[in-house]
Amino acid sequence: MTVKTLLGNCTEPVIFIGRVASAVPLVFTRRGFRVREFLYYLDLCGARSVGIVLMICFLMGGVIGVQAAIQLQKVGSEIFSADLIGFSVLKEFGPLMVAMIATGRAGSAFAAEIGTMQVDEEVSALATMGIRPEAYLVLPKLIAMIIALPVLTVFGDAAGVFGGMLIGVTAMGLPAAAYWGRTVEVLNFTTFALGALKSVVFAVLITMAGCYCGFRASNDALGVGRGATSAVVSSIFLVVVADAVITVLYSFIGY
Amino acid sequence: MPADKAIEVQNVTIGYGDRVLMQNISFSVGKGEIMCILGGSGCGKSTLLKHIIGLYSPQAGDILIDGRSIVNAGEEGKRSIMREFGVTYQGGALFGSMTVAENVALPLEEYTDYSSSKIAEVVEEKLKLVDLGGFGTYMPSELSGGMKKRAGLARALALDPHLLFFDEPSAGLDPITSADLDRLILRLRDNFGSTIVVVTHELDSIFTIADRVVMLDKATKSIIAAGNPRQLLNDSPNRWVRSFLGRDGLKSSDETDFQVKKVD
Numbered sequence: 001m002t003v004k005t006l007l008g009n010c011t012e013p014v015i016f017i018g019r020v021a022s023a024v025p026l027v028f029t030r031r032g033f034r035v036r037e038f039l040y041y042l043d044l045c046g047a048r049s050v051g052i053v054l055m056i057c058f059l060m061g062g063v064i065g066v067q068a069a070i071q072l073q074k075v076g077s078e079i080f081s082a083d084l085i086g087f088s089v090l091k092e093f094g095p096l097m098v099a100m101i102a103t104g105r106a107g108s109a110f111a112a113e114i115g116t117m118q119v120d121e122e123v124s125a126l127a128t129m130g131i132r133p134e135a136y137l138v139l140p141k142l143i144a145m146i147i148a149l150p151v152l153t154v155f156g157d158a159a160g161v162f163g164g165m166l167i168g169v170t171a172m173g174l175p176a177a178a179y180w181g182r183t184v185e186v187l188n189f190t191t192f193a194l195g196a197l198k199s200v201v202f203a204v205l206i207t208m209a210g211c212y213c214g215f216r217a218s219n220d221a222l223g224v225g226r227g228a229t230s231a232v233v234s235s236i237f238l239v240v241v242a243d244a245v246i247t248v249l250y251s252f253i254g255y
Numbered sequence: 256m257p258a259d260k261a262i263e264v265q266n267v268t269i270g271y272g273d274r275v276l277m278q279n280i281s282f283s284v285g286k287g288e289i290m291c292i293l294g295g296s297g298c299g300k301s302t303l304l305k306h307i308i309g310l311y312s313p314q315a316g317d318i319l320i321d322g323r324s325i326v327n328a329g330e331e332g333k334r335s336i337m338r339e340f341g342v343t344y345q346g347g348a349l350f351g352s353m354t355v356a357e358n359v360a361l362p363l364e365e366y367t368d369y370s371s372s373k374i375a376e377v378v379e380e381k382l383k384l385v386d387l388g389g390f391g392t393y394m395p396s397e398l399s400g401g402m403k404k405r406a407g408l409a410r411a412l413a414l415d416p417h418l419l420f421f422d423e424p425s426a427g428l429d430p431i432t433s434a435d436l437d438r439l440i441l442r443l444r445d446n447f448g449s450t451i452v453v454v455t456h457e458l459d460s461i462f463t464i465a466d467r468v469v470m471l472d473k474a475t476k477s478i479i480a481a482g483n484p485r486q487l488l489n490d491s492p493n494r495w496v497r498s499f500l501g502r503d504g505l506k507s508s509d510e511t512d513f514q515v516k517k518v519d
């Protein structure tokens with residue numbers, strides 16, 4: 001890869017981010033905010049993902065619960081599994097699992113939708129109507145995702161804690177009241193809010209990666225498929241890297 | 256600056272990345288003129304059109320729209336020039352998530368302060384113009400290829416633009432619809448004085464509508480002929496040009512001095 005293509009590969013996403021960012025103020029104009037599209041994506045990324053989020057986070061909580069049980073039984077401190085599960089679900093696995101589901105569901109759909117529009121010259125048609133494609137196509141998705149992901153994280157957190165509790169009560173024989181008491185004792189709003197804040201960052205990353213891969217899709221049906229694939233791969237990569245960075249940042253402020 | 260030129264392409268080089276499709280080409284389109292862009296498939300006709308309407312910037316040269324450079328206009332300036340355009344694309348480029356009527360209404364909602372009843376009125380009028388009256392509630396996926404193209408045309412005409420660009424508007428249409436389209440194009444020019452640039456392969460269309468043609472050549476990356484199609488057919492020094500224009504599509508008998516010969 002020559003230096004020129006390498007630079008080209010880096011400048012393109014930066015230009016895209018700049019275009020979207022400069023379109024953000026349009027949200028506050030009369031025609032800039034597209035309520036109908038916003039609601040459509042809120043439904044797609046949010047409402048329709050609640051079931052799968054509940055199920056996956058519940059299982060994830062249970063799986064962590066099993067591992068916690070095995071280790072904590074060695075030292076006879078099973079009750080701390082409430083801490084372990086509560087913190088890891090609220091701070092890590094809730095937002096992360098929601099992000100993975102949103103990547104598979106929304107990120108790939110965004111790339112495929114915009115990619116198809118690119119191939120069908122609909123994106124060009126928008127531009128020649130004097131409408132900014134970035135504003136028209138990206139902003140409704142971005143806002144919907146920024147709202148949907150933290151809300152889904154609430155559901156995911158609850159399901160995860162419940163899944164862990166089920167293992168704690170059944171496998172470790174902890175009294176449900178004691179487990180619940182310990183959970184609400186150690187977890188507070190900040191724990192939850194820091195996790196939800198992560199999911200806002202993930203929402204931006206997933207939407208931007210999905211839309212960018214769509215706009216970049218080469219001009220054929222094959223390109224659309226490839227765009228959707230690279231949207232998923234790059235979203236997962238970005239989300240995990242961002243998660244690592246944010247976790248380090250949180251540790252600096254003592255969380 | 257000559258006020259009678261709607262479009263001036265000045266020493267323009269176009270292509271993708273390092274690939275050059277057309278090198279240093281120049282031509283202009285007068286106000287109220289119908290210009291056809293001809294050339295073999297893949298020689299860069301659509302690409303040239305996309306450069307003229309400002310979707311891409313040329314590698315060299317300048318393109319003036321009503322005397323203003325669209326190349327150097329900047330993002331905002333470009334958008335304001337583009338608003339004057341009506342453009343149709345090869346496949347119609349309708350927005351799949353909207354009905355036909357909503358598609359046609361989009362530019363109206365974006366750029367006028369019309370009430371919704373006024374918008375509905377204009378939409379129906381434009382749909383009738385392209386012979387799609389009553390199809391407003393259909394989704395684009397429910398239309399045939401030709402209907403999609405015509406719906407795209409209705410959308411392009413929504414704001415009564417005075418500069419129109421059509422990319423292969425009649426490709427894939429049946430001959431009758433295609434002849435209707437030619438009549439519509441002529442009517443737009445005659446009644447509204449629109450300047451119209453059409454990419455087309457249809458010889459019937461070319462001889463019916465074109466005041467002038469430019470013919471692009473892939474091999475030399477240049478314009479090999481420019482002028483009135485009938486004059487070119489008779490007088491062009493280039494055999495290939497005469498034979499392209501003389502393909503069996505031309506039925507009139509006044510060009511019999513030319514031996515019809517297929518080249519592709």
Ligand SMILES: Nc1ncnc2c1ncn2[C@@H]1O[C@H](COP(=O)(O)OP(=O)(O)O)[C@@H](O)[C@H]1O
Pocket residue numbers: 219271276294295296297298299300301302303
């Ligand atoms: N977006 C693009 N990126 C790279 N190459 C392209 C792009 N669009 C078209 N091309 C290539 O440019 C050439 C000319 O395409 P086009 O202008 O569509 O030809 P036509 O004269 O048939 O309309 C073709 O070889 C095509 O493969």
Ligand SMILES: [Mg+2]
Pocket residue numbers: 300301302345422
């Ligand atoms: Mg073409």
